[in-house]
Amino acid sequence: MQGEGPLCGQRCAFVRLSRCNLACTWCDTPETWDWRRYDPAAVTVRAGVGEVADWVGGVGVDLLVLTGGEPLLQQPGLGALLDQVSAQVRVQVETNGTRVPEPGLADRVDLWVVSPKLANSGMPIERRLVPAALEALRATGRAAFKFVVSDPAVDVAEIAALVGRYGLGPVWVMPEATTPSAVVEGTAALLETAAEHGWNLSTRLHVLAGAR
Template sequence: MTTSEPVDIDLAAGDAALRLIVAECFGVEVPTFQGEGPSCGHPALFIRLSRCNLTCTKCDTKYTWDWSRFDPRKESTKRTVVDLLAWATSSPVELVVITGGEPLLQQTRLVPLVRGLLAAGKRVEFETNGTLAPMPELAVDGVLFNVSPKITSFGMDEAKSVVPAALEAFAASGRAAFKFVASSVADLDHIAELANAHRLAPVWVMPEGTTAEAITAATRVLADAVSARHWHFTTRLHVLAFADARGR
Protein backbone atom coordinates (compact mmCIF):
# COMPACT_ATOMS: atom_id res chain seq x y z
CA MET A 1 0.00 0.00 0.00
CA THR A 2 1.25 3.45 -0.85
CA THR A 3 2.00 5.71 2.10
CA SER A 4 3.30 9.21 2.53
CA GLU A 5 6.56 7.80 3.93
CA PRO A 6 9.63 8.03 1.66
CA VAL A 7 9.90 4.98 -0.60
CA ASP A 8 13.29 3.51 -1.45
CA ILE A 9 13.24 2.89 -5.20
CA ASP A 10 16.12 0.87 -6.66
CA LEU A 11 17.07 2.76 -9.82
CA ALA A 12 20.25 2.52 -11.81
CA ALA A 13 22.37 5.65 -11.55
CA GLY A 14 21.75 6.48 -15.19
CA ASP A 15 17.99 6.07 -14.79
CA ALA A 16 17.93 8.26 -11.71
CA ALA A 17 19.62 11.09 -13.59
CA LEU A 18 17.27 10.97 -16.58
CA ARG A 19 15.33 14.18 -17.08
CA LEU A 20 11.86 14.64 -18.49
CA ILE A 21 10.47 17.85 -19.98
CA VAL A 22 7.60 18.67 -17.64
CA ALA A 23 4.88 21.30 -17.96
CA GLU A 24 3.42 20.86 -14.47
CA CYS A 25 2.74 18.42 -11.65
CA PHE A 26 -0.33 18.71 -9.46
CA GLY A 27 -2.52 16.80 -7.04
CA VAL A 28 -0.21 16.60 -4.03
CA GLU A 29 -0.42 20.08 -2.56
CA VAL A 30 -4.04 20.64 -3.71
CA PRO A 31 -5.92 17.33 -4.13
CA THR A 32 -7.83 16.62 -7.31
CA PHE A 33 -9.48 13.83 -9.31
CA GLN A 34 -9.01 12.07 -12.60
CA GLY A 35 -11.61 13.99 -14.57
CA GLU A 36 -12.17 11.71 -17.56
CA GLY A 37 -12.43 8.13 -18.73
CA PRO A 38 -12.53 4.82 -16.84
CA SER A 39 -11.14 6.30 -13.61
CA CYS A 40 -13.28 9.45 -13.61
CA GLY A 41 -13.74 10.60 -10.02
CA HIS A 42 -10.77 8.71 -8.61
CA PRO A 43 -8.29 10.78 -6.56
CA ALA A 44 -5.25 11.31 -8.77
CA LEU A 45 -1.85 12.90 -9.13
CA PHE A 46 -0.90 14.41 -12.49
CA ILE A 47 2.46 14.61 -14.22
CA ARG A 48 1.89 16.70 -17.34
CA LEU A 49 4.74 16.46 -19.82
CA SER A 50 5.54 19.18 -22.31
CA ARG A 51 5.66 18.89 -26.12
CA CYS A 52 3.23 17.33 -28.61
CA ASN A 53 3.41 15.95 -32.14
CA LEU A 54 -0.07 17.28 -33.05
CA THR A 55 -1.48 20.81 -33.29
CA CYS A 56 -5.19 20.38 -32.59
CA THR A 57 -7.09 23.65 -32.81
CA LYS A 58 -9.38 22.65 -29.93
CA CYS A 59 -6.56 21.53 -27.63
CA ASP A 60 -6.99 22.87 -24.08
CA THR A 61 -3.31 22.49 -23.11
CA LYS A 62 -1.64 24.52 -25.82
CA TYR A 63 0.90 25.74 -23.28
CA THR A 64 2.61 22.37 -23.78
CA TRP A 65 3.36 22.92 -27.48
CA ASP A 66 2.13 26.16 -29.06
CA TRP A 67 5.22 28.34 -28.96
CA SER A 68 3.55 31.03 -31.06
CA ARG A 69 1.47 31.83 -27.96
CA PHE A 70 3.54 30.50 -25.06
CA ASP A 71 7.20 30.65 -24.05
CA PRO A 72 8.65 27.14 -23.61
CA ARG A 73 11.25 28.51 -21.17
CA LYS A 74 8.43 29.61 -18.87
CA GLU A 75 6.04 26.74 -19.52
CA SER A 76 8.38 23.79 -19.03
CA THR A 77 11.20 22.55 -16.84
CA LYS A 78 13.43 19.49 -16.82
CA ARG A 79 12.93 17.23 -13.82
CA THR A 80 14.74 14.02 -12.93
CA VAL A 81 13.08 10.67 -12.46
CA VAL A 82 14.17 10.71 -8.81
CA ASP A 83 12.57 14.12 -8.27
CA LEU A 84 9.29 13.04 -9.85
CA LEU A 85 9.22 9.81 -7.85
CA ALA A 86 9.85 11.69 -4.61
CA TRP A 87 7.01 14.07 -5.44
CA ALA A 88 4.53 11.29 -6.32
CA THR A 89 5.39 9.04 -3.39
CA SER A 90 4.97 11.91 -0.92
CA SER A 91 1.21 11.41 -1.36
CA PRO A 92 -0.95 8.41 -0.39
CA VAL A 93 -2.98 8.82 -3.60
CA GLU A 94 -2.67 5.63 -5.63
CA LEU A 95 -3.40 6.82 -9.18
CA VAL A 96 -0.76 8.74 -11.15
CA VAL A 97 -1.86 10.15 -14.52
CA ILE A 98 0.94 10.89 -16.99
CA THR A 99 -0.41 13.26 -19.60
CA GLY A 100 0.64 16.05 -21.93
CA GLY A 101 1.11 17.27 -24.54
CA GLU A 102 1.94 13.82 -25.81
CA PRO A 103 3.76 11.86 -23.10
CA LEU A 104 4.91 9.01 -25.31
CA LEU A 105 7.27 11.36 -27.14
CA GLN A 106 9.44 10.82 -24.04
CA GLN A 107 8.59 7.19 -23.43
CA THR A 108 12.15 5.85 -23.29
CA ARG A 109 12.81 8.12 -20.31
CA LEU A 110 9.43 7.22 -18.83
CA VAL A 111 10.29 3.55 -18.37
CA PRO A 112 12.27 4.02 -15.11
CA LEU A 113 9.66 6.46 -13.80
CA VAL A 114 6.83 4.00 -14.38
CA ARG A 115 8.84 1.16 -12.86
CA GLY A 116 9.47 3.28 -9.79
CA LEU A 117 5.83 4.28 -9.47
CA LEU A 118 4.65 0.68 -9.73
CA ALA A 119 7.26 -0.45 -7.21
CA ALA A 120 5.89 2.18 -4.82
CA GLY A 121 2.40 0.73 -5.09
CA LYS A 122 0.99 3.28 -7.52
CA ARG A 123 -1.02 2.55 -10.63
CA VAL A 124 -0.41 4.56 -13.77
CA GLU A 125 -2.65 5.92 -16.50
CA PHE A 126 -1.28 7.48 -19.67
CA GLU A 127 -3.34 10.05 -21.55
CA THR A 128 -2.13 9.71 -25.15
CA ASN A 129 -3.29 10.75 -28.60
CA GLY A 130 -2.59 7.25 -29.92
CA THR A 131 -0.13 8.18 -32.66
CA LEU A 132 2.88 6.46 -31.06
CA ALA A 133 2.84 2.77 -30.16
CA PRO A 134 3.84 2.08 -26.55
CA MET A 135 7.10 0.37 -25.70
CA PRO A 136 6.62 -3.15 -24.28
CA GLU A 137 8.28 -1.97 -21.06
CA LEU A 138 5.33 0.38 -20.47
CA ALA A 139 2.54 -2.06 -21.40
CA VAL A 140 2.69 -3.92 -18.10
CA ASP A 141 0.46 -4.75 -15.14
CA GLY A 142 -0.62 -1.64 -13.31
CA VAL A 143 -0.62 0.58 -16.43
CA LEU A 144 -3.63 1.71 -18.49
CA PHE A 145 -3.50 3.75 -21.69
CA ASN A 146 -6.37 6.20 -22.20
CA VAL A 147 -6.02 6.53 -25.96
CA SER A 148 -7.75 9.58 -27.43
CA PRO A 149 -7.47 9.66 -31.25
CA LYS A 150 -8.16 13.15 -32.52
CA ILE A 151 -10.85 13.26 -35.22
CA THR A 152 -11.43 16.00 -37.78
CA SER A 153 -14.02 17.84 -35.69
CA PHE A 154 -11.37 18.37 -33.01
CA GLY A 155 -9.37 20.43 -35.45
CA MET A 156 -6.77 17.97 -36.68
CA ASP A 157 -5.98 16.36 -40.03
CA GLU A 158 -6.66 12.67 -39.53
CA ALA A 159 -3.86 11.81 -41.95
CA LYS A 160 -1.61 12.85 -39.06
CA SER A 161 -3.75 12.07 -36.02
CA VAL A 162 -5.04 8.59 -36.88
CA VAL A 163 -2.14 6.12 -37.10
CA PRO A 164 -3.54 2.63 -37.73
CA ALA A 165 -0.42 0.69 -36.67
CA ALA A 166 -0.22 2.55 -33.37
CA LEU A 167 -3.94 2.17 -32.63
CA GLU A 168 -3.78 -1.53 -33.38
CA ALA A 169 -0.76 -1.90 -31.08
CA PHE A 170 -2.73 -0.30 -28.26
CA ALA A 171 -5.71 -2.56 -28.96
CA ALA A 172 -3.47 -5.63 -28.98
CA SER A 173 -1.90 -4.66 -25.66
CA GLY A 174 -5.12 -5.33 -23.78
CA ARG A 175 -4.27 -2.29 -21.63
CA ALA A 176 -6.06 0.47 -23.51
CA ALA A 177 -9.39 2.28 -23.44
CA PHE A 178 -10.27 4.42 -26.45
CA LYS A 179 -11.68 7.81 -25.50
CA PHE A 180 -13.08 10.04 -28.24
CA VAL A 181 -14.13 13.67 -27.91
CA ALA A 182 -17.45 14.30 -29.66
CA SER A 183 -19.96 17.09 -30.05
CA SER A 184 -22.47 15.65 -32.56
CA VAL A 185 -24.12 12.41 -33.57
CA ALA A 186 -22.20 12.67 -36.85
CA ASP A 187 -19.02 12.44 -34.76
CA LEU A 188 -20.33 9.20 -33.26
CA ASP A 189 -20.89 7.72 -36.71
CA HIS A 190 -17.29 8.49 -37.60
CA ILE A 191 -16.02 7.10 -34.30
CA ALA A 192 -17.87 3.86 -35.05
CA GLU A 193 -16.11 3.66 -38.42
CA LEU A 194 -12.71 4.06 -36.77
CA ALA A 195 -13.50 1.61 -33.99
CA ASN A 196 -14.66 -1.02 -36.46
CA ALA A 197 -11.75 -0.48 -38.85
CA HIS A 198 -9.09 -0.79 -36.15
CA ARG A 199 -10.93 -3.03 -33.65
CA LEU A 200 -10.85 -0.47 -30.87
CA ALA A 201 -12.54 -1.44 -27.62
CA PRO A 202 -13.72 -0.43 -25.15
CA VAL A 203 -14.94 2.86 -26.60
CA TRP A 204 -15.54 5.84 -24.33
CA VAL A 205 -17.17 9.04 -25.55
CA MET A 206 -16.53 12.39 -23.90
CA PRO A 207 -18.56 15.52 -24.65
CA GLU A 208 -16.56 18.43 -26.03
CA GLY A 209 -16.47 21.55 -23.93
CA THR A 210 -14.40 23.65 -21.55
CA THR A 211 -17.37 25.05 -19.61
CA ALA A 212 -20.06 23.33 -17.60
CA GLU A 213 -22.69 24.74 -19.95
CA ALA A 214 -20.99 23.39 -23.07
CA ILE A 215 -20.45 19.96 -21.53
CA THR A 216 -24.06 19.75 -20.39
CA ALA A 217 -25.33 20.75 -23.84
CA ALA A 218 -23.10 18.22 -25.62
CA THR A 219 -24.04 15.50 -23.13
CA ARG A 220 -27.71 15.94 -23.96
CA VAL A 221 -26.98 15.79 -27.69
CA LEU A 222 -24.92 12.62 -27.39
CA ALA A 223 -26.28 10.56 -24.51
CA ASP A 224 -29.07 8.63 -26.25
CA ALA A 225 -26.92 7.80 -29.27
CA VAL A 226 -23.97 6.68 -27.12
CA SER A 227 -26.16 4.43 -24.99
CA ALA A 228 -27.78 2.97 -28.11
CA ARG A 229 -24.33 1.86 -29.28
CA HIS A 230 -23.60 0.32 -25.85
CA TRP A 231 -20.50 2.46 -25.46
CA HIS A 232 -19.20 4.04 -22.27
CA PHE A 233 -19.81 7.71 -21.54
CA THR A 234 -17.60 10.01 -19.50
CA THR A 235 -17.97 13.61 -18.45
CA ARG A 236 -15.14 16.11 -17.77
CA LEU A 237 -15.33 16.24 -13.99
CA HIS A 238 -12.49 18.72 -13.55
CA VAL A 239 -14.35 21.24 -15.72
CA LEU A 240 -17.61 20.77 -13.84
CA ALA A 241 -15.94 20.88 -10.42
CA PHE A 242 -13.15 23.40 -10.89
CA ALA A 243 -14.19 25.45 -13.95
CA ASP A 244 -11.25 24.04 -15.95
CA ALA A 245 -8.75 25.79 -13.65
CA ARG A 246 -5.17 24.95 -14.51
CA GLY A 247 -3.57 22.56 -12.04
CA ARG A 248 -6.87 21.00 -10.95
Protein backbone atom coordinates in the same frame (compact mmCIF):
# COMPACT_ATOMS: atom_id res chain seq x y z
CA MET B 1 -8.54 14.11 -9.22
CA GLN B 2 -8.98 12.52 -12.63
CA GLY B 3 -11.70 14.56 -14.32
CA GLU B 4 -12.61 12.43 -17.32
CA GLY B 5 -12.53 9.01 -18.94
CA PRO B 6 -12.75 5.53 -17.42
CA LEU B 7 -11.29 6.57 -14.06
CA CYS B 8 -13.26 9.82 -13.78
CA GLY B 9 -13.56 10.95 -10.18
CA GLN B 10 -10.62 8.93 -8.84
CA ARG B 11 -7.98 10.59 -6.69
CA CYS B 12 -4.64 10.66 -8.44
CA ALA B 13 -1.27 12.27 -8.84
CA PHE B 14 -1.41 14.09 -12.18
CA VAL B 15 1.75 14.64 -14.24
CA ARG B 16 1.39 16.62 -17.46
CA LEU B 17 4.28 16.27 -19.90
CA SER B 18 5.11 18.95 -22.43
CA ARG B 19 5.23 18.70 -26.23
CA CYS B 20 2.82 17.16 -28.70
CA ASN B 21 3.12 15.82 -32.25
CA LEU B 22 -0.36 17.15 -33.13
CA ALA B 23 -1.90 20.62 -33.01
CA CYS B 24 -5.64 20.11 -32.59
CA THR B 25 -7.70 23.25 -33.18
CA TRP B 26 -9.69 22.77 -29.95
CA CYS B 27 -6.74 21.63 -27.79
CA ASP B 28 -7.39 22.59 -24.16
CA THR B 29 -3.73 22.32 -23.15
CA PRO B 30 -1.91 24.36 -25.82
CA GLU B 31 0.60 25.51 -23.20
CA THR B 32 2.16 22.04 -23.47
CA TRP B 33 3.22 22.48 -27.09
CA ASP B 34 2.32 25.78 -28.75
CA TRP B 35 5.51 27.77 -28.35
CA ARG B 36 4.19 30.54 -30.63
CA ARG B 37 1.64 31.39 -27.94
CA TYR B 38 3.49 30.27 -24.80
CA ASP B 39 7.03 30.65 -23.54
CA PRO B 40 8.22 27.16 -22.55
CA ALA B 41 10.48 28.67 -19.90
CA ALA B 42 7.41 30.16 -18.24
CA VAL B 43 4.94 27.27 -18.51
CA THR B 44 7.12 24.18 -18.07
CA VAL B 45 9.62 22.90 -15.54
CA ARG B 46 12.42 20.46 -16.23
CA ALA B 47 12.39 17.69 -13.64
CA GLY B 48 14.43 14.53 -13.33
CA VAL B 49 12.79 11.12 -13.08
CA GLY B 50 13.78 10.75 -9.43
CA GLU B 51 12.30 14.13 -8.61
CA VAL B 52 8.97 13.23 -10.22
CA ALA B 53 8.92 9.82 -8.50
CA ASP B 54 9.51 11.46 -5.13
CA TRP B 55 6.70 13.91 -5.77
CA VAL B 56 4.31 11.10 -6.78
CA GLY B 57 5.16 9.18 -3.61
CA GLY B 58 4.49 12.26 -1.53
CA VAL B 59 0.98 12.81 -2.91
CA GLY B 60 -0.19 9.74 -1.05
CA VAL B 61 -2.63 8.29 -3.60
CA ASP B 62 -2.63 4.93 -5.38
CA LEU B 63 -3.05 6.22 -8.96
CA LEU B 64 -0.66 8.13 -11.21
CA VAL B 65 -2.03 9.73 -14.40
CA LEU B 66 0.55 10.63 -17.04
CA THR B 67 -0.81 12.97 -19.66
CA GLY B 68 0.27 15.78 -21.98
CA GLY B 69 0.74 16.97 -24.57
CA GLU B 70 1.70 13.57 -25.90
CA PRO B 71 3.53 11.60 -23.20
CA LEU B 72 4.78 8.92 -25.58
CA LEU B 73 7.20 11.47 -27.05
CA GLN B 74 9.19 10.92 -23.84
CA GLN B 75 9.18 7.13 -23.69
CA PRO B 76 12.63 6.43 -22.19
CA GLY B 77 11.82 8.76 -19.31
CA LEU B 78 8.42 7.13 -18.81
CA GLY B 79 10.00 3.69 -18.54
CA ALA B 80 12.47 4.95 -15.96
CA LEU B 81 9.65 6.59 -14.00
CA LEU B 82 7.64 3.36 -13.99
CA ASP B 83 10.69 1.54 -12.63
CA GLN B 84 10.51 3.83 -9.61
CA VAL B 85 6.78 4.17 -8.97
CA SER B 86 5.08 0.96 -10.17
CA ALA B 87 5.26 -0.69 -6.76
CA GLN B 88 3.40 2.22 -5.16
CA VAL B 89 0.77 3.29 -7.69
CA ARG B 90 -1.33 2.10 -10.61
CA VAL B 91 -0.41 4.00 -13.76
CA GLN B 92 -2.75 5.43 -16.38
CA VAL B 93 -1.25 6.98 -19.52
CA GLU B 94 -3.31 9.28 -21.75
CA THR B 95 -2.17 9.28 -25.38
CA ASN B 96 -3.43 10.46 -28.75
CA GLY B 97 -2.73 6.99 -30.16
CA THR B 98 -0.22 7.98 -32.82
CA ARG B 99 2.90 6.50 -31.20
CA VAL B 100 3.70 2.81 -30.72
CA PRO B 101 4.62 2.15 -27.09
CA GLU B 102 8.02 0.53 -26.60
CA PRO B 103 7.84 -3.16 -25.60
CA GLY B 104 9.18 -2.37 -22.15
CA LEU B 105 6.37 0.09 -21.57
CA ALA B 106 3.34 -1.47 -23.27
CA ASP B 107 2.57 -4.08 -20.62
CA ARG B 108 3.65 -2.09 -17.60
CA VAL B 109 1.00 0.59 -17.87
CA ASP B 110 -2.17 -0.46 -16.05
CA LEU B 111 -4.52 1.52 -18.30
CA TRP B 112 -3.91 3.21 -21.62
CA VAL B 113 -6.53 5.84 -22.34
CA VAL B 114 -6.18 6.32 -26.08
CA SER B 115 -7.85 9.33 -27.66
CA PRO B 116 -7.68 9.08 -31.47
CA LYS B 117 -8.46 12.42 -33.01
CA LEU B 118 -11.39 12.92 -35.39
CA ALA B 119 -11.71 15.27 -38.36
CA ASN B 120 -13.03 17.88 -35.88
CA SER B 121 -9.44 18.26 -34.61
CA GLY B 122 -8.40 19.94 -37.86
CA MET B 123 -5.52 17.49 -38.21
CA PRO B 124 -4.90 15.70 -41.53
CA ILE B 125 -5.91 12.05 -41.34
CA GLU B 126 -2.39 10.74 -41.95
CA ARG B 127 -1.16 12.58 -38.86
CA ARG B 128 -4.02 11.79 -36.50
CA LEU B 129 -4.58 8.12 -37.39
CA VAL B 130 -1.63 5.72 -37.21
CA PRO B 131 -2.99 2.18 -37.59
CA ALA B 132 0.16 0.50 -36.26
CA ALA B 133 0.00 2.54 -33.07
CA LEU B 134 -3.73 1.90 -32.57
CA GLU B 135 -3.16 -1.81 -33.07
CA ALA B 136 -0.19 -1.91 -30.68
CA LEU B 137 -2.21 -0.15 -27.98
CA ARG B 138 -5.29 -2.31 -28.59
CA ALA B 139 -3.12 -5.44 -28.40
CA THR B 140 -2.00 -4.59 -24.85
CA GLY B 141 -5.47 -5.59 -23.68
CA ARG B 142 -5.22 -2.62 -21.31
CA ALA B 143 -6.55 0.16 -23.52
CA ALA B 144 -9.76 2.19 -23.51
CA PHE B 145 -10.54 4.47 -26.44
CA LYS B 146 -11.92 7.93 -25.72
CA PHE B 147 -13.30 10.17 -28.45
CA VAL B 148 -13.90 13.90 -28.14
CA VAL B 149 -17.21 14.90 -29.75
CA SER B 150 -17.73 18.44 -31.07
CA ASP B 151 -20.86 17.79 -33.13
CA PRO B 152 -22.70 14.50 -32.54
CA ALA B 153 -24.46 14.81 -35.91
CA VAL B 154 -21.09 14.50 -37.65
CA ASP B 155 -18.74 12.83 -35.19
CA VAL B 156 -20.76 9.80 -34.09
CA ALA B 157 -20.69 8.20 -37.56
CA GLU B 158 -16.94 8.81 -37.79
CA ILE B 159 -16.36 7.19 -34.40
CA ALA B 160 -18.49 4.17 -35.32
CA ALA B 161 -16.51 3.73 -38.54
CA LEU B 162 -13.14 3.90 -36.72
CA VAL B 163 -14.28 1.54 -33.98
CA GLY B 164 -15.38 -0.97 -36.61
CA ARG B 165 -12.32 -0.59 -38.83
CA TYR B 166 -9.72 -0.97 -36.08
CA GLY B 167 -11.65 -3.15 -33.60
CA LEU B 168 -11.42 -0.55 -30.84
CA GLY B 169 -13.01 -0.95 -27.44
CA PRO B 170 -14.12 -0.33 -24.82
CA VAL B 171 -15.20 3.11 -26.08
CA TRP B 172 -15.85 6.33 -24.17
CA VAL B 173 -17.32 9.44 -25.74
CA MET B 174 -16.94 12.87 -24.18
CA PRO B 175 -18.09 16.34 -25.20
CA GLU B 176 -15.56 18.87 -26.43
CA ALA B 177 -16.38 21.53 -23.86
CA THR B 178 -14.46 24.00 -21.73
CA THR B 179 -17.26 25.64 -19.73
CA PRO B 180 -19.62 24.00 -17.21
CA SER B 181 -22.73 24.80 -19.27
CA ALA B 182 -21.17 23.35 -22.43
CA VAL B 183 -20.17 20.18 -20.53
CA VAL B 184 -23.72 19.71 -19.24
CA GLU B 185 -25.24 20.37 -22.66
CA GLY B 186 -22.70 18.19 -24.50
CA THR B 187 -23.01 15.29 -22.06
CA ALA B 188 -26.80 15.33 -22.31
CA ALA B 189 -26.59 15.36 -26.11
CA LEU B 190 -24.49 12.16 -26.06
CA LEU B 191 -26.47 10.18 -23.48
CA GLU B 192 -28.80 8.28 -25.79
CA THR B 193 -26.29 7.90 -28.61
CA ALA B 194 -23.70 6.36 -26.31
CA ALA B 195 -26.20 3.85 -24.96
CA GLU B 196 -27.42 2.94 -28.45
CA HIS B 197 -23.88 2.21 -29.64
CA GLY B 198 -22.76 0.34 -26.53
CA TRP B 199 -20.32 3.10 -25.64
CA ASN B 200 -19.53 4.66 -22.28
CA LEU B 201 -20.03 8.34 -21.56
CA SER B 202 -17.59 10.65 -19.84
CA THR B 203 -18.27 14.06 -18.43
CA ARG B 204 -15.50 16.55 -17.54
CA LEU B 205 -15.49 16.94 -13.75
CA HIS B 206 -12.64 19.45 -13.62
CA VAL B 207 -14.52 21.80 -15.95
CA LEU B 208 -17.75 21.39 -13.97
CA ALA B 209 -15.75 22.21 -10.85
CA GLY B 210 -14.55 25.46 -12.41
CA ALA B 211 -11.05 24.39 -13.47
CA ARG B 212 -9.99 24.23 -17.10
